Amino acid sequence: xxxxxxxxxxxxxxxxxxxxxxxxxxxxxxxxxxxxxxxxxxxxxxxxxxxxxxxxxxxxxxxxxxxxxxxxxxxxxxxxxxxxxxxxxxxxxxxxxxxxxxxxxxxxxxxxxxxxxxxxxxxxxxxxxxxxxxxxxxxxxxxxxxxxxxxxxxxxxxxxxxxxxxxxxxxxxxxxxxxxxxxxxxxxxxxxxxxxxxxxxxxxxxxxxxxxxxxxxxxxxxxxxxxxxxxxxxxxxxxxxxxxxxxxxxxxxxxxxxxxxxxxxxxxxxxxxxxxxxxxxxxxxxxxxxxxxxxxxxxxxxxxxxxxxxxxxxxxxxxxxxxxxxxxxxxxxxxxxxxxxxxxxxxxxxxxxxxxxxxxxxxxxxxxx
Numbered sequence: 001x002x003x004x005x006x007x008x009x010x011x012x013x014x015x016x017x018x019x020x021x022x023x024x025x026x027x028x029x030x031x032x033x034x035x036x037x038x039x040x041x042x043x044x045x046x047x048x049x050x051x052x053x054x055x056x057x058x059x060x061x062x063x064x065x066x067x068x069x070x071x072x073x074x075x076x077x078x079x080x081x082x083x084x085x086x087x088x089x090x091x092x093x094x095x096x097x098x099x100x101x102x103x104x105x106x107x108x109x110x111x112x113x114x115x116x117x118x119x120x121x122x123x124x125x126x127x128x129x130x131x132x133x134x135x136x137x138x139x140x141x142x143x144x145x146x147x148x149x150x151x152x153x154x155x156x157x158x159x160x161x162x163x164x165x166x167x168x169x170x171x172x173x174x175x176x177x178x179x180x181x182x183x184x185x186x187x188x189x190x191x192x193x194x195x196x197x198x199x200x201x202x203x204x205x206x207x208x209x210x211x212x213x214x215x216x217x218x219x220x221x222x223x224x225x226x227x228x229x230x231x232x233x234x235x236x237x238x239x240x241x242x243x244x245x246x247x248x249x250x251x252x253x254x255x256x257x258x259x260x261x262x263x264x265x266x267x268x269x270x271x272x273x274x275x276x277x278x279x280x281x282x283x284x285x286x287x288x289x290x291x292x293x294x295x296x297x298x299x300x301x302x303x304x305x306x307x308x309x310x311x312x313x314x315x316x317x318x319x320x321x322x323x324x325x326x327x328x329x330x331x332x333x334x335x336x337x338x339x340x341x342x343x344x345x346x347x348x349x350x351x352x353x354x355x356x357x358x359x360x361x362x363x364x365x366x367x368x369x
Contacts, residue, residue, distance in 0.1 A: 051369065052150030053349035054115040058098030061357070064350040069116060072147070072154045074129035079155050081141060084169035085343070086148035086367045087120030088352050089177045089205055090284065096353065101290055116147030117349070118367065121155065122163055122172035132157045134321075142172040144319035149349050151369045161324035164331040171338040174205070174364040179327045179336075181283060181317030182209035182259075186217070188313050189257045189279040193218025198248060198255040198273060201262025202238065203229035205364045206283055206317075208339040210259050211238045216335040222255065224248055224262070232339065232362050249273050259283055271310050279311040339363025 050071045055063040074080045096117060098104055107113055122142040125135050135141060140163040145155030163172045185206075191197055197214045201207035202223025211223045215237055222241050223233040230240035241248055249269035258273050258280040270280040330336045341362045344352040346369045355361050 050151040051346060052116045052147065053118070053346055053367070055096055055112060055117065056115055057111050058096070058104075061096070061350040061353040064096065064117065064353060066347050066349070069150070071152050074127060074132075074154050076130045077132060077157055078129040079125055079132055079135055079141070079157055079160055080127040080129075081121060081123040081145060081153055081155055081160075082126050083121050083148055083150060083153050083369050084123040085121070085173035086118045086150075086153075086369065087122075087174035087176065087178070088118075088356055088365050088367060089120055090356070091177065092117055092119060092149075093353060093356060099290055114147060116150050116153075118148030118150070118153070119144050119146070120173055120176045120178075121145050121148035121153055122167075122169040123153075126152065128157075135160065140169075142176055143321070143324055144176045148173075149346065149367050149369070158321050159319045159324075161321050161328060164328045166332050166334075167338065170343050170366040170368065171340050173366045174338050174340055175209070175327060175331070176319050176324060177317060178205040178364065179209045179213075180319045180323045181206050181315060182213055183323050183327060184317060185210060185259050185281045185283050185315040186213055186257075188315050189259065189281045189311075191217055191219055191257045195219045195256040196222070196254075196275075197257040197259070198222045198224070198241075199238075199259045199261060200224040200243075200248070200265075201284075202233050202240075203339075203362055204262060207259075207261040208232075208236075208363045209336065210261060210283070212236050212336045213330070214257075214259075216330055219257070222248075226359075229362055236337075254278070257281070267312065270312070271308065274310045277309055277311075279313065282312075282314045283317075341365050343368050 048071055049068040051066055052069045053064055054067050057063055095107055125137050125139040125141060127137060128135055134157055141160045142163045143155055143160035145153040147153050191214050197219040199207050199211045202211040203225040211221050214221045221238045223238040224241045224243050225233050227242050227244050230242055233240040249265060249272055251272045254275045255273060256275050256278045258270055260270055261283045274280055343366045346367060349367050352365050352367055355365060
């Protein structure tokens with residue numbers, strides 16, 4: 001199970017737990033709040049319908065299409081955002097396919113509970129729900145929400161932050177889930193200046209941020225990528241390792257930290273690549289069975305960790321405002337640059353997914369509603 005899917009699961013469960021009784025859920029306001037002028041009152045623009053990329057059943061990118069859907073309203077603690085750009089992450093692909101099957105316990109067993117795709121977003125606040133204190137209409141924000149492949153989306157206040165001033169909306173939109181996951185993986189590994197750090201999948205979503213963030217900490221970073229993408233990795237001042245001609249797990253080299261972002265290498269391979277007492281953090285894995293995905297390998301790392309000298313850990317990415325603020329400081333300082341390959345209009349959201357699945361994307365892509 002990828003860390004990006006874990007982020008989707010976390011957001012989904014949080015949204016369900018925060019849901020209010022149906023009389024309030026439909027409006028986002030209590031009776032008293034609905035009868036009084038308030039800074040929390042949703043804009044009239046929130047009524048009616050909007051265009052969104054949806055799927056009514058699980059499947060390939062062929063099930064994704066653009067349709068008119070009801071515009072959302074913010075509930076307590078939520079913010080309504082006019083989406084200027086939406087990032088595409090691996091978690092969104094898992095939501096589309098319904099795989100691994102374990103994820104359907106949160107997203108809907110037979111069909112998607114929420115048809116609109118997307119989680120990462122950047123845009124402008126339209127309105128805020130009750131108890132929101134950090135944002136007002138007109139603020140430019142980035143973060144994670146529900147159904148970001150749409151003209152409007154709602155997000156928890158705790159999963160939003162001010163958009164970095166030097167980034168375009170498209171650049172900012174590809175940061176939240178992938179950037180927070182990478183940051184949390186490095187924190188878990190205790191990556192520090194002077195260490196040797198290996199990042200697999202360094203040319204992808206989480207990997208592109210992990211490699212740059214590790215270098216910003218003063219680490220010596222090696223990034224694993226395919227031949228066609230080694231130049232992208234090298235442009236960040238990261239040593240590229242061509243996975244088509246070199247085996248990072250052959251034991252010839254060892255690193256203090258290994259961030260396993262791509263593929264599904266066995267735990268023994270991760271240990272073989274580590275220095276004595278080094279740390280390996282499993283960030284994801286796009287392989288494994290239909291039922292649990294890479295969860296078996298993650299459980300194996302948990303089980304082995306107390307009995308080996310290396311530290312083995314698994315990161316479950318969560319998009320948090322505090323981490324978004326940390327990322328914003330690094331982004332504004334130029335220490336990290338989002339690897340935006342290209343953008344797609346909303347009508348071509350399915351093509352964006354196909355590009356990601358094909359492995360041709362360098363970094364990430366964004367969808368523009």
